[in-house]
Amino acid sequence: MTLAVDVRGLNKSFGDKHVVQDVAIQVGTGRITGFLGPNGSGKTTTLRMLCGLLTPDSGEGEVLGLDFRKEAERIKRQTGYMTQKFSLYEDLSIEENLTFVARVYGLDDRRRRVREALERLGLDNRRRQLAGSLSGGWKQRLALAASILHEPRLLLLDEPTAGVDPKARREFWDEIHALSAEGLTVLVSTHYMDEAERCHDIAYIAYGRLMARGTGEEVIARSGLVTFRGEGPGADRLARELAGKPGVEMAAAFGAALHVSGTDRAALEAAIAPWRKPPFRWSEAAPTLEDVFIHLMGQSKDNFE
Amino acid sequence: MSATRILAVLVKEFTQLTRDRLTYALILLMPIVQLLLFGYAINSDPHHLPTAVLVQDHGIFARSTLGTIVRSGYFDITETARTPEELDRAIALGRVQFAITIPADFSRRVVRGDKAQILVEADAADPSATGSAIAALAALPQEALKHDLTGAVAPRTPAPPPFEVVVHRRYNPEAISAYNIVPGLLGIILSMTLVMMTSLGVTREYERGTMESLLATPVRPLEVMIGKLAPYVLVGLIQTVVILVMARVLFDVPLAGGWAPLSAGILLFIFGSLALGFLVSTLARSQLQAMQMSFFYMLPSILLSGFMFPFRGMPDWAQWLGTVIPVTHFLRVVRGALLKGLGFADLWPSLAALAVFVLVVVSLAMARYRTTLD
Structure with missing residues (x-):
């Protein structure tokens, strides 16, 4: 090229x-x-x-x-x-x-x-x-x-x-x-x-x-980001509780669903474990570019501020 | 009415005032500078005016007469002419304000009581520059020979004055202010419109954000400048024609000729004013500042150029300052050409000064014009 x-x-x-x-x-x-x-x-x-x-x-x-x-x-x-x-x-x-x-x-x-x-x-x-x-x-x-x-x-x-x-x-x-x-x-x-x-x-x-x-x-691939998508009644409201937990770099509501992302899979799974039961349904999702960018933004903030 | 709401607006205004420091610094600084400048510089009763003398009589009466003239404080003898032609040239070129001739038979006629005369020619293009000096001459004959005319030649008292002062007001015999003011206005009106209008040119591009696009194109500074200023050359020429026609028709200003140097002077002055406006617009950060700066230029142009107050009445430092202002030179060209009918040979120093001004200002403007947004 x-x-x-x-x-x-x-x-x-x-x-x-x-x-x-x-x-x-x-x-x-x-x-x-x-x-x-x-x-x-x-x-x-x-x-x-x-x-x-x-x-x-x-x-x-x-x-x-x-x-x-x-x-x-x-x-x-x-x-x-x-x-x-x-x-x-x-x-x-x-x-x-x-x-x-x-x-x-x-x-x-x-x-x-x-x-x-x-x-x-x-x-x-x-x-x-x-x-x-x-x-x-x-x-x-x-x-x-x-x-x-x-x-x-x-x-x-x-x-x-x-x-x-x-x-x-x-x-x-x-x-x-x-x-x-x-x-x-x-x-x-x-x-x-x-x-x-x-x-x-x-x-x-x-x-x-x-x-x-x-x-x-x-x-997306290079970011090493893992994203879980949570659905169920009130899933979007979990964002506040999950944010700041070890391993959760980002938790954001997408309509009624919740996206939580982090680079450390084990820590991330541990963080969402308490809610990994009905009525919530969790699935691993491909991170979107937006997930990656917000992740990068957080990272750069840590490095440069 | 709500006091809180008034206060809200008031506090906001003050906050904004403090943000735009340069603008308000100018508002505070301008009156101080101008008061000092013009307060000390302007003098509507000029003394020590340069005077050329042609003394054809070397007797004691002639010397005493000259001495009295100098002691009046209005006349400084700066040149001694040997021929009437030399004398004439000194006043025509504006080197001197007055030319005094003491004829060869002066002393003889004084002694004989036979209508002795001295001739005082005044460059009365600007009546205000010569008015008080001419008035002072009235007392001259009674005073001048008081101490010399004793004994046998002593006059009986009360006596007719021993000689007569003949005053010729040249270029403006009736001392009509309009003859001087109207051509001068040409310079003032041209600078007012041209400097102010173009001073907004580049500033406006920055304020409206269009500069970013313009700078991204290959256009060069001189191209921008010429393109922006060219329309105003036409504006200036139209104004000039209108003013000159009105000067002739309404004010009967004698148009004595000198059209070639006048045209050159007008073109140079238009270029200079436009370039100055362009320079201002590269310096100012807002259109308001551009207006303030042009105004800052206008006042000395009106007050220190010899337009409003006699140039020779100002102290040396103010005259020096006035020499830097293009209007000063332009006025000399316009008055020289229109009232005295002078040609290139006589007006070139002022024309050269205008040309230098154009060159300097264009160079400065080019140096100031940024081709990037840095």
């Missing part, structure tokens, strides 16, 4: 806050890599360093085969970046925004590209609407259209679906997959587990450090 992004030892501090510590990111060419982690874990900072918006304190490696510290300008030309907060001009229309972007990148055949982008994203009949008057979902489509207008080889998306309804989110991801199928490499930061599951690869970052990397299955 060739790597579109391969950087190591990435560090960035703001004042005395070490926001990104020694992070290594690898993104396979043509793949969709999900970039996960809790709020304030350094995802946005990492993405901004990759596209040249922030200067890293240290770090080395290549983005699109170019030295990412020395050739930021050339990388910029081949990278699309969609910001977390809508950052196009609200007082320009959709079409005017796209035309502006096309001009800034010095694209040839500007009218055709803008028209195609409008059609592709279904924005054609709203082309004259001011960007500021669009709903969250349409703004997001516009931002995506703008970030891929110059046909980048790498697309960086910073929590692109925050505040967007499920249908728009679904359509957005279909579009991302379609772009990926055409060969575009995508690095997307997100909080949503269903979105993480739609990624080819996952990188999990917490407190500025990379905690896990690989496909979803690999990340």
Whole structure:
């Protein structure tokens, strides 16, 4: 697998806050890599360093085969970046925004590209609407259209679906997959587990450090996490009693059911033993990505706080 | 009305006040700086105005007369001309405010009581700069030769004055303030609109978050600057035409010519003001701060440039400060061209100063403009 992004030892501090510590990111060419982690874990900072918006304190490696510290300008030309907060001009229309972007990148055949982008994203009949008057979902489509207008080889998306309804989110991801199928490499930061599951690869970052990397299955398998699922009347209310017991790293209600997870199988079984009788039914479940992430979050907290 | 609710809003406002320290530091600092600055700098009754003399009579009466002129405190003799042409040039170029000619037959006529005259030419483009000095000249003939005219030449008292002071107010013979103010307003109006409007440019991109997208594109700082400022060049030119037409039609300001240096001066001044606005907008962190900073620039432009108060009336340090302000040089170009009809040969120092200002400010703005979000 060739790597579109391969950087190591990435560090960035703001004042005395070490926001990104020694992070290594690898993104396979043509793949969709999900970039996960809790709020304030350094995802946005990492993405901004990759596209040249922030200067890293240290770090080395290549983005699109170019030295990412020395050739930021050339990388910029081949990278699309969609910001977390809508950052196009609200007082320009959709079409005017796209035309502006096309001009800034010095694209040839500007009218055709803008028209195609409008059609592709279904924005054609709203082309004259001011960007500021669009709903969250349409703004997001516009931002995506703008970030891929110059046909980048790498697309960086910073929590692109925050505040967007499920249908728009679904359509957005279909579009991302379609772009990926055409060969575009995508690095997307997100909080949503269903979105993480739609990624080819996952990188999990917490407190500025990379905690896990690989496909979803690999990340789950490597976590060594064991999960039991408890069902029965009031099972969900056991969470509070089980939390904090030795061996229970996580106990959370999922609807009426309860998930308890831990890395030490024996201790975990001992912890749930008192309730392992009717009316409760227990079964071993495959840990979900969410289980793994919450587990990783707890772990990183222990290590770094 | 609820006191608790008022208190809630009040406490919140104070908390927010303390968060935005720079803005409020400026609010507190501005009056102090301005009071000290302008309180000491502004003087509407300027003394020690530079004066050139052409003395064609070397008699004792001429010397006494000059001595009295200097003792009045309004005139400092900075140049001695040898020919009328030299004298004329000194005043035309604005090196001196006054040019005094004592004709060759001065002493002879005084002795004979035959309408002796001295000629005082004033650069009256700015009537307020010359007004009190000219008024002081009225007492001159009675005073000047009091001690010299004794014995045989002593006048009978009460006597007609031994000589007459002829005053020529050049460039603005009727001392009409509008002739001076209206061209000056061109500079003030241009800087007010151009600096203020562009000072919001980059700050607004940061405030609205659009800077992040813009910086992710390959666009370069100078490209952003030129693109952002170009529309305002047009705005500035339109304003200029409107003001000049109105100056002519409504205020009858003599447009003496000097169109070429005037156009160059206007363009340089527009560029300089826009670049300054751009620089401000790279410094300010909010649009409010940008407005404050432009305002901070406007006041000295109005008060220390010679627009409102005579430039020569200010103490040296304030004149030096005024020299840094582009409006000062712009006013010299505009008044020189419109009222005196001067050309490039005479106005180049002011034009050069404007050009230097443009270069310096553009360089500073480019150095300040960040291509990353660091």
